[in-house]
Amino acid sequence: MWDFIVERREALLYNTFQHANLVVQAVLVATVIAVLLAVLITRVPRLEGPANAISAIGLTIPSFALVSLLLTFFSFGSLPAFIAVAFYAVLPVLRNAVVGLQGVDATLLESARGMGMSEVTTLVRVRLPLAWPVILAGVRVSMQMSMGVAAIAAYVGGPGLGTYILKGLTQIGGANAINYALVGTIGVVVVALLADLVLLLVGRATISKGIRV
Amino acid sequence: MTTDLTKEPERTPAAQEGAAEISGAEIVLEGVVKKYPGQKAAAVESLSLTIPAGEIVMFIGPSGCGKTTSLKMINRLIEPTSGTIRIGGEDIRGQSENELRRNIGYVIQGGSLFPHMTVAKNIALVPKLLGWDAKRISTRVEELLDLVGLDPSRYRDRYPRELSGGQQQRVGVARGLAADPPVILMDEPFGAVDPITRQRLQDELLSIQRELRKTIVCVTHDIDEAIKLGDRILILQEGAQIAQYDTPEVILGAPANEFVEDFVGSGSSLKQLSLTRVSEVELRRPTTATVGEQVAEVKRRAEANGDRSVIVLDSRNRPVGWPWLRQLKGDVVLEPTEDLVNLDQRATLNDALDTMLSSSHGGAVVTGDRDQYLGVVVFDAVTDHIRSLEEQARG
Ligand SMILES: Nc1ncnc2c1ncn2[C@@H]1O[C@H](COP(=O)(O)OP(=O)(O)OP(=O)(O)O)[C@@H](O)[C@H]1O
Numbered sequence: 001m002w003d004f005i006v007e008r009r010e011a012l013l014y015n016t017f018q019h020a021n022l023v024v025q026a027v028l029v030a031t032v033i034a035v036l037l038a039v040l041i042t043r044v045p046r047l048e049g050p051a052n053a054i055s056a057i058g059l060t061i062p063s064f065a066l067v068s069l070l071l072t073f074f075s076f077g078s079l080p081a082f083i084a085v086a087f088y089a090v091l092p093v094l095r096n097a098v099v100g101l102q103g104v105d106a107t108l109l110e111s112a113r114g115m116g117m118s119e120v121t122t123l124v125r126v127r128l129p130l131a132w133p134v135i136l137a138g139v140r141v142s143m144q145m146s147m148g149v150a151a152i153a154a155y156v157g158g159p160g161l162g163t164y165i166l167k168g169l170t171q172i173g174g175a176n177a178i179n180y181a182l183v184g185t186i187g188v189v190v191v192a193l194l195a196d197l198v199l200l201l202v203g204r205a206t207i208s209k210g211i212r213v
Numbered sequence: 214m215t216t217d218l219t220k221e222p223e224r225t226p227a228a229q230e231g232a233a234e235i236s237g238a239e240i241v242l243e244g245v246v247k248k249y250p251g252q253k254a255a256a257v258e259s260l261s262l263t264i265p266a267g268e269i270v271m272f273i274g275p276s277g278c279g280k281t282t283s284l285k286m287i288n289r290l291i292e293p294t295s296g297t298i299r300i301g302g303e304d305i306r307g308q309s310e311n312e313l314r315r316n317i318g319y320v321i322q323g324g325s326l327f328p329h330m331t332v333a334k335n336i337a338l339v340p341k342l343l344g345w346d347a348k349r350i351s352t353r354v355e356e357l358l359d360l361v362g363l364d365p366s367r368y369r370d371r372y373p374r375e376l377s378g379g380q381q382q383r384v385g386v387a388r389g390l391a392a393d394p395p396v397i398l399m400d401e402p403f404g405a406v407d408p409i410t411r412q413r414l415q416d417e418l419l420s421i422q423r424e425l426r427k428t429i430v431c432v433t434h435d436i437d438e439a440i441k442l443g444d445r446i447l448i449l450q451e452g453a454q455i456a457q458y459d460t461p462e463v464i465l466g467a468p469a470n471e472f473v474e475d476f477v478g479s480g481s482s483l484k485q486l487s488l489t490r491v492s493e494v495e496l497r498r499p500t501t502a503t504v505g506e507q508v509a510e511v512k513r514r515a516e517a518n519g520d521r522s523v524i525v526l527d528s529r530n531r532p533v534g535w536p537w538l539r540q541l542k543g544d545v546v547l548e549p550t551e552d553l554v555n556l557d558q559r560a561t562l563n564d565a566l567d568t569m570l571s572s573s574h575g576g577a578v579v580t581g582d583r584d585q586y587l588g589v590v591v592f593d594a595v596t597d598h599i600r601s602l603e604e605q606a607r608g
């Protein structure tokens with residue numbers, strides 16, 4: 001298998017980068033969307049029920065099905081792959097962001113109000129920083145999950161390590177089938193671990209020392 | 214500021230005039246009503262009240278009588294159903310809520326510090342909202358930490374979780390004072406700390422107030438705290454009806470009705486101990502030593518005075534220790550490591566007894582503004598004072 005990797009090292013590196021790139025971008029966009037939604041939900045309590053239902057149901061849609069569905073709208077390419085990954089990535093972050101924002105101590109919020117902080121200032125200076133550790137935990141879950149979802153996106157012609165897995169599966173019995181599948185899978189795991197490490201460091205850098213556990 | 218011991222005992226607001234410039238503003242409540250939606254009886258049924266500028270007014274009453282509601286209407290955390298509130302003559306609805314609140318200090322139980330911000334950032338919040346420049350803010354933070362007895366270089370960059378409960382509460386007070394507001398609202402500020410820390414915090418508040426003369430409205434559950442801190446006490450009944458609103462002396466001496474009597478409780482001669490300030494009894498001036506002084510010289514002085522212990526002062530004239538002569542070792546007087554419990558001159562005799570009982574010297578060190586050393590109150594002085602009170606009472 002070593003020879004297999006060395007022979008294809010350039011293509012392999014390229015695909016690994018593509019895979020990481022797709023996931024990171026999708027998770028970033030998803031995080032922004034999820035936090036915005038969570039802010040909205042915590043301001044309008046009526047939205048909370050539906051939001052929880054959607055994220056619960058959303059996670060049960062098989063990613064394969066969603067990817068195929070998107071295919072009918074967007075045809076092949078990296079766009080449906082991106083949308084599919086981002087869609088799933090939103091859900092864990094959304095759930096954590098809602099929990100995190102709601103978990104902010106009410107007396108602290110009253111204190112903020114009592115000091116004359118506007119709603120926006122309170123959100124930016126108090127609520128988000130205090131909810132951030134919980135939100136970030138959601139981002140880590142989301143990142144791990146998205147690594148897998150992105151692999152499936154290869155089915156619609158998305159870029160990344162999924163292409164190797166797909167090739168391996170379609171060539172079952174063929175000469176390099178196992179190698180393709182293995183390299184794809186191990187690649188995904190390695191990228192996932194690296195991404196998690198990066199998020200861990202991001203947490204170190206962005207979570208206030210006063211609330212770090 | 215000078216500390217004039219002969220003047221201090223008088224507590225009537227008029228007598229305090231001239232002690233320091235009043236920086237507070239008068240608060241007037243007129244027919245203020247609060248009825249929460251779905252409630253049958255109003256939480257506050259028409260409260261009318263004048264809180265004079267520069268005074269501490271304590272709100273006290275049974276649980277649920279409307280203390281917190283009344284307090285929060287002053288900074289519009291709760292909107293009154295009807296009635297008007299004026300601060301310094303101006304209707305509080307004349308400006309935006311946030312503008313109003315930035316000019317009113319708000320201190321609640323436990324300090325309610327933001328855990329993700331350092332002590333300095335917590336204190337700097339309101340000045341920042343008011344757009345002060347960074348230099349002015351950092352000077353102000355230092356000044357305030359100093360004022361509440363926390364060494365700025367040591368505590369400025371700590372997070373709230375790295376502070377004790379009492380220290381957090383001190384920072385809470387500093388934060389309330391940050392933008393130098395004329396009015397400060399406090400809701401059971403010292404409810405969450407142990408009795409000794411509470412006594413210290415109360416002393417500090419009195420010492421700060423002596424310098425600043427703000428208008429302070431403070432809710433409490435503790436009648437002794439109300440007597441100690443209040444220039445006036447507002448005793449409320451169900452629905453925030455005023456049972457009595459007067460100075461502690463009048464409330465103790467002439468309770469308006471049975472409700473007040475019950476509320477204040479019996480044993481009023483013991484309560485008198487809460488009315489008398491340490492500064493009203495005679496202070497002893499035992500031998501003192503300054504950190505860094507020659508031990509031999511200090512011992513000579515003490516022996517000449519017939520003292521077996523000395524009060525050690527730091528370079529800023531603040532008492533830091535009270536060692537026996539035999540505990541003084543080495544060539545020069547070192548900064549003691551023990552934690553000396555001092556009494557502010559406005560601490561009550563009640564507090565003094567507490568502190569003395571836990572001291573091996575049978576006395577307690579008394580301090581004035583900014584912890585400046587004043588002298589020592591001893592057991593005999595307190596018992597003498599009680600005896601003279603009793604004689605007065607007998608006529
Ligand atoms: N947000 C609210 N909605 C409805 N009723 C309320 C609300 N806040 C307070 N009340 C009611 O109004 C009354 C006065 O409450 P308030 O909090 O002012 O009492 P308090 O004197 O501060 O009591 P405590 O000493 O227990 O703090 C109580 O009967 C309380 O149940």
Ligand SMILES: [Mg+2]
Pocket residue numbers: 280281282432
């Ligand atoms: Mg209350």
